[in-house]
Amino acid sequence: MTAPNLFGKKVTAGQKTKFRAPIAELPDGTPVTVPVVVVRGVEDGPTLALSGAIHGDEYNGVAAISRLFQQLEPRDLHGTLIGVPVMNPFAYYAERRLNIFDYELQNLNRIFPGDPRGDLGQIMAHRLFTEIFGSTDYVIDYHEGGRDFMARYLIVGGGLEEDGQTFERGREMARWFGHGVPTVPTRRLHVERRPGYSGTLSGATGRQGISTIAAELGGAGRVWEEHVADAIGGTRNVMIGLGMLSGEMLRTQEQQYFCETHEWPRPTRSGLLVPTPVAELNAVVDEGELLANIVDPFGEVVEEIRAPFRSVILDTRHSAVVYPGDWTYHCGKID
Ligand SMILES: [Zn+2]
Structure with a gap:
């Protein structure tokens, strides 16, 4: 090079x-x-x-x-x-x-x-x-x-x-x-x-x-x-x-997941995104687990956001309002 x-x-x-x-x-x-x-x-x-x-x-x-x-x-x-x-x-x-x-x-x-x-x-x-x-x-x-x-x-x-x-x-x-x-x-x-x-x-x-x-x-x-x-x-x-520095690599106890695929479940409706307690950064969730509800101003749930597969959560959403197709919770597939 x-x-x-x-x-x-x-x-x-x-x-x-x-x-x-x-x-x-x-x-x-x-x-x-x-x-x-x-x-x-x-x-x-x-x-x-x-x-x-x-x-x-x-x-x-x-x-x-x-x-x-x-x-x-x-x-x-x-x-x-x-x-x-x-x-x-x-x-x-x-x-x-x-x-x-x-x-x-x-x-x-x-x-x-x-x-x-x-x-x-x-x-x-x-x-x-x-x-x-x-x-x-x-x-x-x-x-x-x-x-x-x-x-x-x-x-x-x-x-x-x-x-x-x-x-x-x-x-x-x-x-x-x-x-x-x-x-x-x-x-x-x-x-x-x-x-x-x-x-x-x-x-x-x-x-x-x-x-x-x-x-x-x-x-x-x-x-x-x-x-x-x-x-x-x-x-x-x-x-x-890479051989640029000498010494021992710093290792932590935390397991490092390698996901072969990843996906953002996306809403088809607009509304207020209300997360459930499991929807935390790097949390492990099961297939189909409820991550958030999308609610209208009358408190009615218009759509549920669920994990597409057993996942480690890679991104969490902090802005509360969603439109159809928005990113919500980024799910990395794990076994
Ligand atoms: Zn960036």
Whole structure:
């Protein structure tokens, strides 16, 4: 793999640096930049790139990347760690999932590897991909539930069009990550139903043969110390697995489920979503178990939301009002 161009910034062996890279500009000419952190080890080794806040209302990855950068020293590192804590500055300013200045309101995590002659979002995706993420060895992309959900799971990316090795290596990264965080594959059916999913960062890197996991940790519009700790501990484990750090991986007692399939039961009616006590993050529920009722303003239950199979709950919904087809509780299938 060729070394990332890093927006032209030269980083030598043993150097730890942070800088801002131009990504766009405001209509008055003010430059818009993304923060970039780089720790290059004294010794050679793989390059791991970390991505945060592709969605602007997802904050725990921002905290995890910046803290990891503060903790790591080049003398302890084999290879290079690169982090972009805020990938989508426009969405981050607005505290929104999407960039409101993109004319088509495109989801940055549906348009990778981008297009240099496209809209604002496509140009940003192209810059980030060509300067960093398309030429690293491994990627961890931090996401979470955003303002409306809480999440705790890993997605193994790039499981669709590559040779299988990229995906298997990604699965290994998820196992190393550990911390009892349930893991799901990118699901072909999911991508076929919603074609935009082939434009996720992990989809685009996967097609380049770059093993990638997306770590969905936290949500509800705030920083959670326990989710940041999982992100940092899990990432350090992956770095130990890749030979970038020495030492023992941090292991917890919590069982890590590997789900072969996953699904969001979706309402067909609108209403107020009233969860049952079992509908907790990472709880295990049986097939058909009631997760929530959708009620009308007179208190009548108009629809029940039930687990489609025996599941570990990967996402819980925090916004109370639902429309038909909305995401409710994300269920990962377990035996
Ligand atoms: Zn996200």
